[in-house]
Amino acid sequence: VLTQSPDTLPLSPGERATLSCRASQSLSRTSFAWYQQKPGQAPRLLIYSASTRATGVPDRFSGSGSGADFTLTISSIEPEDFAVYYCLQHSRSPYTFGQGTKLEIK
Amino acid sequence: EVRLVESGGALVQPGGSLRLSCAASGFTFDDYGMHWVRQTPGKGLEWVALVTWDGGDAFYGTSVKGRFTISRDNSNNSLHLQMNSLRGDDSGIYYCVKDNEVAGFDVWGQGILVTVSS
Numbered sequence: 212v213l214t215q216s217p218d219t220l221p222l223s224p225g226e227r228a229t230l231s232c233r234a235s236q237s238l239s240r241t242s243f244a245w246y247q248q249k250p251g252q253a254p255r256l257l258i259y260s261a262s263t264r265a266t267g268v269p270d271r272f273s274g275s276g277s278g279a280d281f282t283l284t285i286s287s288i289e290p291e292d293f294a295v296y297y298c299l300q301h302s303r304s305p306y307t308f309g310q311g312t313k314l315e316i317k
Numbered sequence: 318e319v320r321l322v323e324s325g326g327a328l329v330q331p332g333g334s335l336r337l338s339c340a341a342s343g344f345t346f347d348d349y350g351m352h353w354v355r356q357t358p359g360k361g362l363e364w365v366a367l368v369t370w371d372g373g374d375a376f377y378g379t380s381v382k383g384r385f386t387i388s389r390d391n392s393n394n395s396l397h398l399q400m401n402s403l404r405g406d407d408s409g410i411y412y413c414v415k416d417n418e419v420a421g422f423d424v425w426g427q428g429i430l431v432t433v434s435s
Contacts (some may be wrong), residue, residue: 226382240417242421244421246422251375253412253427253428254362254412254425255425256420256421256423259417259419259420259421259423260419260420263420265400265423296358297361299362299421299422300421303377304367305364305376305379306352306364306367307364308362308363308364310361311361311362
């Protein structure tokens with residue numbers, strides 16, 4: 212089970228965002244990813260292997276963590292970053308997503 | 318450009334069946350495993366099923382095991398999901414997703430809506 216916190220994160224553009232994902236058991240870093248989803252769109256891969264940015268992802272996005280605790284950080288929020296963020300473990304079936312954190316405009 | 322396009326979504330009655338398809342292009346289809354992932358109001362994003370690159374193995378989420386069957390046709394670059402004994406909580410958007418051993422679920426289709434209701 213992956214549990215994300217907080218459920219909602221109200222912040223302003225330019226602020227720093229820190230999103231958390233906690234697993235019920237230790238995971239391999241290579242099997243952990245973060246996704247961004249905007250309304251009406253499919254999820255988009257942001258970070259894989261816990262800390263590697265996917266192609267085209269701005270460097271204001273960074274991932275960190277190991278074991279059972281992982282973090283997605285947005286160093287300075289841009290207007291287009293307001294969205295829902297999900298974590299995923301693809302280490303072993305059944306693969307599981309977190310419930311999501313909604314980054315909203317304060 | 319890597320592209321996944323789902324089709325086959327519909328309104329279906331509880332207990333009914335439906336077959337979803339996904340047309341893949343822009344990559345060597347038979348090099349990769351493929352998933353179905355759904356998004357429902359009740360459970361958020363939920364992994365549904367995985368089929369290996371050659372169709373030789375398939376894995377299922379607990380809520381669909383025994384009711385859904387994932388398959389692929391590498392000659393046509395297509396992925397399928399046969400859904401039987403459909404229930405109301407199967408309603409949602411179904412995504413076709415390309416697997417990447419390193420990057421996880423790296424490319425998603427636009428999704429297709431399935432509604433199970435009488």
